[in-house]
Amino acid sequence: MAIRTRNDRGAVVVEVSGRLDAVTAPEFETTLNASIQQGNLRHVINLDGLEYVSSAGLRGILVIAKLLRSKGGQLRFANVRGTVREVFDISGFGSILTIDESVAAALDGLA
Amino acid sequence: MKDSSHYRSLAVASRVDRLDQVADFVEECAVATAIVPHRLTVLRLVVEEVFVNVCHYAYLDGEGEVSVGCSVDDDAFVLEVSDGGRPFDPLTRTPPDTSLDLLDRGIGGLGIHLVRTLSDSVTYRREDDRNILRMTFRDKPVPPG
Numbered sequence: 001m002a003i004r005t006r007n008d009r010g011a012v013v014v015e016v017s018g019r020l021d022a023v024t025a026p027e028f029e030t031t032l033n034a035s036i037q038q039g040n041l042r043h044v045i046n047l048d049g050l051e052y053v054s055s056a057g058l059r060g061i062l063v064i065a066k067l068l069r070s071k072g073g074q075l076r077f078a079n080v081r082g083t084v085r086e087v088f089d090i091s092g093f094g095s096i097l098t099i100d101e102s103v104a105a106a107l108d109g110l111a
Numbered sequence: 112m113k114d115s116s117h118y119r120s121l122a123v124a125s126r127v128d129r130l131d132q133v134a135d136f137v138e139e140c141a142v143a144t145a146i147v148p149h150r151l152t153v154l155r156l157v158v159e160e161v162f163v164n165v166c167h168y169a170y171l172d173g174e175g176e177v178s179v180g181c182s183v184d185d186d187a188f189v190l191e192v193s194d195g196g197r198p199f200d201p202l203t204r205t206p207p208d209t210s211l212d213l214l215d216r217g218i219g220g221l222g223i224h225l226v227r228t229l230s231d232s233v234t235y236r237r238e239d240d241r242n243i244l245r246m247t248f249r250d251k252p253v254p255p256g
Contacts, residue, residue, distance in 0.1 A: 052155065052156065054222070087156070092207075
């Protein structure tokens with residue numbers, strides 16, 4: 001897994017690529033936690049390059065989503081496709097998370 | 112493809128940091144039997160869920176051994192994951208309520224729910240003091256999208 005963050009229009013865009021699995025999920029959580037602790041409350045997670053997510057990855061996403069919600073923050077996802085989309089849908093994440101077609105659309109959707 | 116002589120197995124310690132080794136091994140076995148690429152990702156996911164589950168729950172006093180076996184039976188790719196830990200049938204777990212709101216969601220049971228949904232069959236048996244979970248995968252056309 002590779003994870004990169006950049007600032008765009010007052011939000012943090014997080015690009016996650018490769019595999020989000022039991023080995024890499026802790027790094028995902030640590031990176032997002034650090035960003036939230038720095039006071040960033042608006043995040044867009046771009047899954048364009050993500051090939052794979054397992055229940056361990058979903059657990060990491062859920063932890064971050066709950067943390068952001070408890071702080072009144074916002075979280076949107078972009079480019080959820082292929083097997084990743086399939087796993088989101090089977091697990092019900094497709095309906096509990098906010099998913100947009102593109103990063104631009106996700107940034108537009110942030111209040 | 113009716114050939115059970117394709118049987119290969121790998122035994123590793125029940126540690127999550129062995130995941131890549133185990134998943135790569137199963138992928139290599141599947142490629143040899145020509146399972147289509149879409150199913151390879153799904154296969155990797157099932158391997159992870161089952162292997163990590165064993166790492167977390169099979170051995171109460173820490174670490175043990177996990178064995179992964181691959182074979183072909185009646186045109187299906189067969190994956191068996193076994194451990195010598197306490198008797199435990201993961202298929203008895205209640206499926207998660209995937210309709211609950213985000214804040215009410217627990218994540219427990221989601222891994223085995225993915226395994227059930229994404230493999231063509233899953234069965235558990237206890238044999239020679241080992242837990243054995245057997246999954247089968249059949250070649251399928253890649254779904255649209």
